[in-house]
Amino acid sequence: MRRLRKSIRNLAVTIMDLPQDLLFDMPRITMIGNVQITIENHRGLDLFSDQLLRLRFEGGALEIAGENLVIHNILKNEVYIEGTIQRVEYIKK
Amino acid sequence: MHFKLFMFVRGYVAVDIRGNKIEAFMNAAIDSGCHIWHMNRTSPTSVRVFTDLNSFFRFKSILRQTGCTMHVHSRLGLPFLLNKMEARLFFTMGLVLFILGIYVLSQLVWRVDVEGNERISYDEIMTVAEQQGIHPFQWKFKLQEPEVLSRAFTDALPGAAWVGVEVKGTRVRIQVVEQTSPEPKPLMNPRHLVSNVDAVVTDIFVERGRPMVKPHMKVKKGDILVSGITGSEENKHVVVAEGKVRGLVWHIYNIQAPLSHQHKVYTGQSKVRQYFVIGNRALQLTGYGKLPFAASQSDSKRKTIQWRDYVLPIGWIREEIREVRIDKEDIAIKDAKVIGLTQARTDIVMKSGDNARIHDEKILHEKIEGGKVYMKVLFEVEQEISTELLIIQGE
Numbered sequence: 050m051r052r053l054r055k056s057i058r059n060l061a062v063t064i065m066d067l068p069q070d071l072l073f074d075m076p077r078i079t080m081i082g083n084v085q086i087t088i089e090n091h092r093g094l095d096l097f098s099d100q101l102l103r104l105r106f107e108g109g110a111l112e113i114a115g116e117n118l119v120i121h122n123i124l125k126n127e128v129y130i131e132g133t134i135q136r137v138e139y140i141k142k
Numbered sequence: 143m144h145f146k147l148f149m150f151v152r153g154y155v156a157v158d159i160r161g162n163k164i165e166a167f168m169n170a171a172i173d174s175g176c177h178i179w180h181m182n183r184t185s186p187t188s189v190r191v192f193t194d195l196n197s198f199f200r201f202k203s204i205l206r207q208t209g210c211t212m213h214v215h216s217r218l219g220l221p222f223l224l225n226k227m228e229a230r231l232f233f234t235m236g237l238v239l240f241i242l243g244i245y246v247l248s249q250l251v252w253r254v255d256v257e258g259n260e261r262i263s264y265d266e267i268m269t270v271a272e273q274q275g276i277h278p279f280q281w282k283f284k285l286q287e288p289e290v291l292s293r294a295f296t297d298a299l300p301g302a303a304w305v306g307v308e309v310k311g312t313r314v315r316i317q318v319v320e321q322t323s324p325e326p327k328p329l330m331n332p333r334h335l336v337s338n339v340d341a342v343v344t345d346i347f348v349e350r351g352r353p354m355v356k357p358h359m360k361v362k363k364g365d366i367l368v369s370g371i372t373g374s375e376e377n378k379h380v381v382v383a384e385g386k387v388r389g390l391v392w393h394i395y396n397i398q399a400p401l402s403h404q405h406k407v408y409t410g411q412s413k414v415r416q417y418f419v420i421g422n423r424a425l426q427l428t429g430y431g432k433l434p435f436a437a438s439q440s441d442s443k444r445k446t447i448q449w450r451d452y453v454l455p456i457g458w459i460r461e462e463i464r465e466v467r468i469d470k471e472d473i474a475i476k477d478a479k480v481i482g483l484t485q486a487r488t489d490i491v492m493k494s495g496d497n498a499r500i501h502d503e504k505i506l507h508e509k510i511e512g513g514k515v516y517m518k519v520l521f522e523v524e525q526e527i528s529t530e531l532l533i534i535q536g537e
Binding site: 093094095096097098099117118119120121122123124125 | 164165168169172173175178179180181182183186189
């Protein structure tokens, strides 16, 4: 059953040309230079300090390193971070 | 919803969360629908967050679950501000009264300006203004509409073509545009136009009256040129004769023209004297001694200390005396005649009234005597020859 659902989704993505984040719970990351970053579809905060920030995802995590990191706003599946961003790393579980 | 103004009205708090599992607390809080913003790490074991009041009260149970503690750092927004104000009642009252006072004072008319009046007096305008209720310390809302006021002013001031009333802040501006009526014509008595000189008429133009002469007619001084009596013998009509009559007039002019000309020349030698001035007394400082020049011209400049309009009674005079030589120049007889004639022409044209024109000239006689040229010249000048003569009625 689960396999079937996944294959239907795959089909929808390839045939209908839909963006992947809508169907696969993938994070959508928007960066403005190195000063702002918005991440959608996250699954919670793993670690937060002013130099390193880790966010959980479905099947992975995202690490953001920088200076003076501040969570400007946080919602259930959206987070908006300000500061000097130096590195963004995707970690697969 | 994260509008700053909205949050300010609702009130919010800055909270320090302390503990080892702050991330877990955060996740739990967000899952339960708390609104959190501007979160930053203040130390390895504490985080400062901003949150609204609803979320803040939900924090307690979540804190207990995750083993964190909380400390309120600051209370912000209108609800807390009002609390503070309640504590400082008199200060708040003062603030409110001040704002109220400014508002009330700005509702008054403080000044009435009148512009553009020249013939209508200021007092006259202010009397009308008073009748319309425009005066200092009047409430602005008691005044009528500017258009209504403007009409009232225009009706009340007969000399004004238009009056504009404008309320600008606490100032009322009354702008007056006065009527300009043409200057009344001076009243004139019935009259003839007569000749003021012996002449030959060249041109006659009559506006009113009966012409008595024609061009090329000789007239004597006192002859009527344009009669002020029109109509037939039985049906006489007396008017003010108006018109222009031009005629040729003979002028005999005696000219004297000198055969030499004197003029001053600077030799280049000069001497400077400096004076110090107090009040209206001057003390000479430099340039003593006799003047070595036979003829000289002096030229002095005064300097005073002043600031804007205030002049100090202390000053300085620099006098420069330049040597002058008088040169005598001979003029040829031909040139002297030309100079004399030119002067005579301008003089005659000047004396013969407007639009006079020299028609012809003839040298009758000339002689040279005592370094001068004497000439007798006849000028034939075309000029205005008419003058007024009143008609005395009942004669």
